[in-house]
Amino acid sequence: MDQSSIASAGQALDPDAVIQSTLQDRAFQEFLTLFLQKDVKTWSTEREKALLYGLAASRASDGVIVELGSYCGGSASFFAKGLDSRAGSGRVVCVDPLLGAPPWLCLPAGMFTLDVLRRNLGSLGLEHRIDLKVGDSYSVGAAWPAEPIDILLIDGDHSFEGAMRDLECWAPKIRDGGILLFDDIDNIHEMRVLDEIMKQMSTLARIGTVDGIGVYQVRGGQWALLDELRGLLDLRGIHRPWSFDAVHATPVASPYRHTRYWTDPTFDIGYDLGYLAVAQKGDYGIFGTPAAELKQLIMSIQTDRGGGDLHVGASPAGYGTGFRLIGCDPHDAPQMVRLLLPGGLVLCASETPMATEEAERLCEVMRKAGLDGVGQGGGAKPLFWGVAGISALPATRLVEALMAVRRPASPVA
Numbered sequence: 001m002d003q004s005s006i007a008s009a010g011q012a013l014d015p016d017a018v019i020q021s022t023l024q025d026r027a028f029q030e031f032l033t034l035f036l037q038k039d040v041k042t043w044s045t046e047r048e049k050a051l052l053y054g055l056a057a058s059r060a061s062d063g064v065i066v067e068l069g070s071y072c073g074g075s076a077s078f079f080a081k082g083l084d085s086r087a088g089s090g091r092v093v094c095v096d097p098l099l100g101a102p103p104w105l106c107l108p109a110g111m112f113t114l115d116v117l118r119r120n121l122g123s124l125g126l127e128h129r130i131d132l133k134v135g136d137s138y139s140v141g142a143a144w145p146a147e148p149i150d151i152l153l154i155d156g157d158h159s160f161e162g163a164m165r166d167l168e169c170w171a172p173k174i175r176d177g178g179i180l181l182f183d184d185i186d187n188i189h190e191m192r193v194l195d196e197i198m199k200q201m202s203t204l205a206r207i208g209t210v211d212g213i214g215v216y217q218v219r220g221g222q223w224a225l226l227d228e229l230r231g232l233l234d235l236r237g238i239h240r241p242w243s244f245d246a247v248h249a250t251p252v253a254s255p256y257r258h259t260r261y262w263t264d265p266t267f268d269i270g271y272d273l274g275y276l277a278v279a280q281k282g283d284y285g286i287f288g289t290p291a292a293e294l295k296q297l298i299m300s301i302q303t304d305r306g307g308g309d310l311h312v313g314a315s316p317a318g319y320g321t322g323f324r325l326i327g328c329d330p331h332d333a334p335q336m337v338r339l340l341l342p343g344g345l346v347l348c349a350s351e352t353p354m355a356t357e358e359a360e361r362l363c364e365v366m367r368k369a370g371l372d373g374v375g376q377g378g379g380a381k382p383l384f385w386g387v388a389g390i391s392a393l394p395a396t397r398l399v400e401a402l403m404a405v406r407r408p409a410s411p412v413a
């Protein structure tokens with residue numbers, strides 16, 4: 001545990017005092033003015049922004065803040081700036097699929113916020129504080145290393161099932177004395193039901209609400225919180241079609257990002273997407289002559305994630321369905337769709353830059369070929385991706401597949 005965490009573990013939490021002193025802080029006011037000039041889309045109120053900034057500065061200056069649901073980076077900016085004000089080593093982990101609203105999220109089409117989020121954080125000078133994990137909360141949760149969280153903000157999937165799943169998956173990862181912030185706890189009926197349950201917990205002290213955000217403090221270790229939460233959910237007959245036992249098992253070394261054969265950071269996002277792809281088992285393919293970095297990336301994912309063999313060839317002729325991840329030249333992406341398992345991913349990149357119109361045309365061709373969540377990452381060698389048949393996956397199958405991400409436990413050194 002770092003020094004700020006030790007200091008705050010026994011410290012009483014007073015959100016109003018945090019907000020008042022933050023609102024009087026000149027550095028906060030200057031940042032707020034800059035933020036408003038940038039026109040970043042967010043729903044958070046001024047008091048909520050002050051709360052995030054103040055808590056980050058006072059409770060996590062050298063710690064870990066996790067945000068489930070980052071959208072355009074609005075709330076993450078206030079966490080990040082609060083950390084910056086103390087110049088410690090703290091970081092904000094932003095977890096969001098940002099993939100142009102894949103069907104299972106039930107968001108309006110076209111909510112593709114990856115580029116917007118990056119641009120916003122860059123223009124506010126905060127990228128160095130952000131660790132972006134492009135994926136849905138439970139798959140990233142399944143690959144979370146044994147690192148206690150200082151502050152957790154749940155603001156992702158707002159359905160009852162989604163919010164409950166985030167609570168069960170992530171709350172036990174908060175360290176004793178750490179803080180849970182639950183957005184919209186007071187203004188959405190389903191969330192209020194969860195709030196009623198949390199109010200009964202002795203391992204989670206309900207401190208109050210700040211506009212839409214519920215503020216809680218963890219009082220007890222991982223297992224005590226999990227046991228109490230599960231007991232209360234079972235008592236109410238709330239059935240959950242998932243098991244997070246593997247996710248909360250005794251500390252395990254996650255194979256996530258163990259190898260790094262690629263070096264270009266603009267390809268990092270491809271690793272997250274490939275590692276967290278929903279298809280649980282299946283082969284890996286490299287077809288044609290994609291960018292060298294992409295080949296290295298696919299090899300890293302196959303080494304870390306496993307579950308299938310690597311096939312390399314000039315073309316996919318002769319292969320049938322059975323791949324969870326394929327790397328290829330951009331214009332060959334449509335040919336790969338028939339080879340992918342439901343939830344499998346195609347990544348493509350060429351050695352040469354591509355004009356914007358050509359890139360947009362390519363995305364359109366990939367969509368027409370039946371790929372979901374089509375998107376692209378920036379950089380001199382643009383990376384494109386698309387997911388096969390996500391809409392065909394029933395929710396329970398999806399959760400089962402995500403749970404399989406974690407390999408058998410091995411002790412942390």
Ligand SMILES: C[S@@+](CC[C@H](N)C(=O)[O-])C[C@H]1O[C@@H](n2cnc3c(N)ncnc32)[C@H](O)[C@@H]1O
Nearest residue numbers: 042069070071074075095096136137155156157
């Ligand atoms: C209300 S917005 C977040 C707003 C942001 N925290 C802010 O205040 O600026 C909700 C976000 O949650 C994301 N989301 C939905 N389901 C998710 C899931 N299962 N895991 C992670 N993020 C999810 C959506 O893509 C969307 O960007």
